Each structure stands twice: as C-alpha cells, then as structure tokens.
Amino acid sequence: MSKKPVILITNDDGISAPGIKALIEVMQEIGTVVVVAPDSPQSAMGHAITINNTLYVNQISKENDKVLQYSCSGTPVDCVKMAVNEILHKKPDLCVSGINHGSNSSINVIYSGTMSAAVEAGIEGIPAIGFSLLDYSWNANFESCKKFVKTIAQQVLQNGLPSGTVLNVNIPNVDEKEIKGIKICRQAKAFWQEKFDKRTSPFGKDYYWLTGAFVNLDKGEDTDEWALAHNYVSVVPVQFDLTAYHAIQELNNWEF
C-alpha cells in the first residue's frame, strides 16, 4: 500500500471561508491534509510577508479531528512559510491554495494572495496549485469545481510540475455538465481600469475606496480569459523567475 501524500492547504479568504472547506473535502479523498490558513480575509495581499510585525498561530482542530487545522495571523505567504517550518517541519508533497471566491485569471494572478501562497510553495520546491471559482460571493457553489480540482491535483501528484512553475487554475461558475474540459493557457494581457470612489467620513475627512473595471484587450484564443468565457477550466503554468529574457539583448544595446 503506497503512503498517502501530505497535502498542505491554505487560501486568502481566511480559514472560515466556504471555498477552503470545499478544498479540504476534495483533498481528504487523496491525501493526509494539514490546513494552515489566515485567521482573517487576506484578499489582494499579493506576495506580502510579515516582517515588521509578530505572527500568531492557533490550532483550530480538536484532538480527534481527521484534519489538522491551524489559523495564522499573517498573509497567505506567511502561512506557507509557517506551515513548512513550524508545523509540518518538512515539505509537504503538494500545496493547494483556495478555492478562491472569485477569479484569479490574467493579471489578477499578481494581486492574488491565493496564487502568491502557491508561488511561495513553488519557490520552496513544493508542487503547488492555486484554485479559483469565478464567483465572488461568500455563498458560492463549489460543488461543480470538485471533480476538476481532484483531477488536476492527482495529475500534479502523479507527474510533478515543470521546474520553476506552479499552476493557476480558474473554474467557470457554471454547472459541472456545462464545463467543456480543461485547457492549458497563457495569461491574457489585461489590466484593471481603476476608479476611486471618493467619500467623506462622518468627521469631515475625505477617503477613498479602490474600485475598478477589468479591461481585456487580448483577443487570443490561447488565453485563460478566452477559455473561461467558453466554459473551459483554465490552467496557466506560472513562473517566479520574473526575468524578461527577451529584453536582455535590447537593453545590452543601450549606452551606459
């Protein structure tokens, strides 16, 4: 009998989010699960880590619970570091992050705490996947995700991942039977057109809410945005070597 893989689960919506509960359910079917997730929502925290403040960890699970669960006061990236160094004391066989409430496709990957947790695991040499459902609501229905989440996690456990990459998986918010399949994609070239909503506090001070509209000018049919719009699960291999290799030669022509 082969040993069950150890699977670390985290997210950025916080340990009490329905999305992480769905992910725990699926991962229990394929491995031994340990959860280390933020004690409060940490959406859009990107690759932030906590270096100017202290970190707290609390065990949430009880003695006989099947799944070890810890909450952490830090960011999603802190959770991964904490899990590996202070809870597991070793690298897990797989790290999965999510299931995020809302899309992390295209440029959203760079703002996403969910994806940054996966990237951090990747930096530490752990196969890692971030999962997101295209529904921002707290009461999103994660049922139709489960089959795809399980399949992709199993494939990663079986095949490993190409060196220096993690997976960014986004799932359309439709019934499972409407999903046409899984597509390997590139990140669509898109951006957020910000709009600051300016208000005045009860004390007379101006303040802002950051809002905005997602603008995708990329018409490619090999992008995650295209796949999602056509009811495919999108899988983008994401790298953390940010070097723009194609630009090196051009810059070498500059006169310094």
Add this chain to the structure above:
Amino acid sequence: MSKKPVILITNDDGISAPGIKALIEVMQEIGTVVVVAPDSPQSAMGHAITINNTLYVNQISKENDKVLQYSCSGTPVDCVKMAVNEILHKKPDLCVSGINHGSNSSINVIYSGTMSAAVEAGIEGIPAIGFSLLDYSWNANFESCKKFVKTIAQQVLQNGLPSGTVLNVNIPNVDEKEIKGIKICRQAKAFWQEKFDKRTSPFGKDYYWLTGAFVNLDKGEDTDEWALAHNYVSVVPVQFDLTAYHAIQELNNWEF
C-alpha cells in the same frame, strides 16, 4: 526647448525615508517631480492592494514647494494607482520607486513593495524603474547611487522600455569609484531559508518573528547576484506576464 518629463516617485520605506529623498534630488535634475508615497513603512508588501479598507491621501508639500508631495495610507501599489487616477489625472512619463534601503535582487523582487510599485506602473503602460541600495540601514549613504540612478532614468526616458517590462536596478554598497559599471542581468535562482524566532509575550502567548537566510545556489555569471558581488550595478528586466511558456507543451501531454 523640450518639455520636461513628468516623473512619479514612490517607494516602500515610506515618504520620510532618506532613500526617497535621494531619489527626489536626482529626478529634479531631469524632470518635473510628483511624489506619492506610503505614510508608513510598507516593506515586503509585495503586490498587495487595499480593497477591504479605506484609503487616505494627504498633501505634504506646501504651496510654494518645488516638488508636489503626497502621503497615502495604502501600499506602494495603491500609491501608483492613486497618483495616476486622483493626483496626476494622467500617466506620468516615468515612474521611479525607491531608493530602497536594502537589496531587491534575485527572488526578493517578488516580495518587494518597491518593485511591485514599479511593476504596477508597467502594467498601466508607464515606463518604470525600481532602485535599491544594498544597505538596509536607515542612515545608508545614497551619494554613490546618484550618478547611476540618473543615467539609467535618462536612458529609459530616451529609449523607452521593451514592451511588458520594467527595470529592477540594484546598486552595490561601495564608493562610486569602486563601481565597475552597469550590467544587464537575469534574476539569480535563489530563495530564503526561513527561521521563525519563537518568543512568549508578557501575557504568556507564543508568537513568532519571521527571519531567515538568503540562499543562492545559482553559480551563473549572468545573474544579478554575481554582478552585485563583483561591484556592478545590476539591471534586470522584469515582466508581469507570469506565464511559464516553456511549460505549456509539457502540460498539454497530461491526460485530463
């Protein structure tokens, strides 16, 4: 007479840091400067943005000051968005971030608030550069940086940048005359070996400080780490399309 370029300056050490003051001095020599920087230190904030909280902006400069200066309660990335949308009401000709107190070479690029501000500007189509000096101390000497900061900024204004890239510039902490030149590099493949320093609060609760050691196993002589160790200023072109294109074909062989 050609019109002076508009240069947006931000950082992650906060608006009162000596590093940003040095950057303002240099940029005043080549353009019209507007500063929008965090009102408190935001190191290691990565590409975090503020979506679950309000944002405040305060004008710091007085009526007759040469340089418009604003502090913002948000992250470095928030500062860039705020500057473009609510202060400048247009894109500047250049965005420079720093000068950071401490290195942002190699994998540090991904944790760095300084670099994330530059990346955000890049996403918005603004030529952008992050500058860092390899000295973490508040009283670091930024004098020997200035010549290189000016040269590189002028080159970017003159040549533009390759599409979809920004520059990550790191400067050795040595006298100007010891610096051998400017080298275009790739990001060294390295990581942080974390160590959590566990302590107990006066109230009996355990807490942690995240510390660690930088581990560079990359022996390449074309990396930023090599350049810096040999007293070169390192310039890495950084991209925000995180797709690992080389991995797409391999993943397409998987059986979903």
